[in-house]
Amino acid sequence: DAEITQSPRHKITETGRQVTLACHQTWNHNNMFWYRQDLGHGLRLIHYSYGVQDTNKGEVSDGYSVSRSNTEDLPLTLESAASSQTSVYFCASSETAGSNTDTQYFGPGTRLTVL
Amino acid sequence: GQNIDQPTEMTATEGAIVQINCTYQTSGFNGLFWYQQHAGEAPTFLSYNVLDGLEEKGRFSSFLSRSKGYSYLLLKELQMKDSASYLCAFSSGYSTLTFGKGTMLLVSP
Numbered sequence: 001d002a003e004i005t006q007s008p009r010h011k012i013t014e015t016g017r018q019v020t021l022a023c024h025q026t027w028n029h030n031n032m033f034w035y036r037q038d039l040g041h042g043l044r045l046i047h048y049s050y051g052v053q054d055t056n057k058g059e060v061s062d063g064y065s066v067s068r069s070n071t072e073d074l075p076l077t078l079e080s081a082a083s084s085q086t087s088v089y090f091c092a093s094s095e096t097a098g099s100n101t102d103t104q105y106f107g108p109g110t111r112l113t114v115l
Numbered sequence: 116g117q118n119i120d121q122p123t124e125m126t127a128t129e130g131a132i133v134q135i136n137c138t139y140q141t142s143g144f145n146g147l148f149w150y151q152q153h154a155g156e157a158p159t160f161l162s163y164n165v166l167d168g169l170e171e172k173g174r175f176s177s178f179l180s181r182s183k184g185y186s187y188l189l190l191k192e193l194q195m196k197d198s199a200s201y202l203c204a205f206s207s208g209y210s211t212l213t214f215g216k217g218t219m220l221l222v223s224p
Contacts, residue, residue: 031210042216043158043202050210058211090157094210102145102206106157 002027006091006107014115019078021110023091031094032074033104034058034066036087043090049074081114088112117141121203121215127193127222135188135218137203145206147179147186152200152217161188161201190220198222 004025013019025032034046045058047066055066063085065077078085088111092104119139127133139147146165150158164170164179164186176189190197200217207213 033211035214040216043204043214045211045213048211096210102210102212103148103160103163104212105160108157 004091004093004105004107006089006110008110009108010111012113012115013081015081015083017081019081019112021076021078021089021091021112023074023076023107024072025091025093025105025107026072027093027095027105028071029093029105030071030096031104032068033092033094034064034074034076035090035092036060036085037090037109038087046076046089047074078112081112083114086112086114117207117213119203119205119213119215121201121218123216124219124221127220129193129195129222129224131193132189132191133193133220135190135201135203135220137186137188137215139184139186139203139205139213139215141184141205141207141213143207144181145208147177148202148204148206148212149175149177149186149188150202150204152202154199158202193222195222195224 007022030051033048035043044060049068090109091107094104121137149161152158162177169178174191179186202217203215204212
């Protein structure tokens with residue numbers, strides 16, 4: 001069955017370290033998204049991609065970067081982790097734009113703690 | 116600008132009906148989504164409305180009024196497993212979604 005996976009599921013790191021969160025989907029979807037979810041803020045878009053070699057900044061992109069070298073993967077990198085980046089991170093994917101193909105399917109999430 | 120609002124918390128009794136409202140403001144609008152999210156889990160897709168009116172899917176129904184910037188999710192015959200957060204989100208083009216902060220629904224026996 002097609003799916004979307006994230007790794008690691010839990011990560012503890014120290015302030016200033018570089019951290020990469022992995023996202024892999026086998027839906028063959030063109031669109032991929034990274035969100036963070038914090039109490040009182042809901043889901044906020046960090047970065048997204050419409051296809052290979054395409055990346056775009058979302059609402060809260062400062063301190064994060066992504067790269068898209070193939071259809072299946074969109075890794076999220078925290079260049080220098082800060083305590084404010086402690087959060088739950090969700091990856092999602094969807095087909096190309098238009099009607100209900102905007103429906104996004106979410107991975108299980110990564111809980112990141114920055115000490 | 117863009118804005119989306121839904122109540123923070125709601126409580127209801129098992130077997131009852133509950134309506135979760137969502138209002139939004141956006142210059143471009145493609146459609147309105149509802150997702151369910153149990154504690155510690157990922158959001159899962161419930162419904163999508165692009166035209167005005169009611170879409171029924173089993174115990175869950177979703178309504179949209181584009182002119183009023185208003186949607187609701189109706190849950191019938193509530194079960195304990197319906198205790199979860201319900202997220203409203205709109206699509207305004209280019210496949211990105213803007214999410215509300217979610218409504219935490221607590222179903223009691």
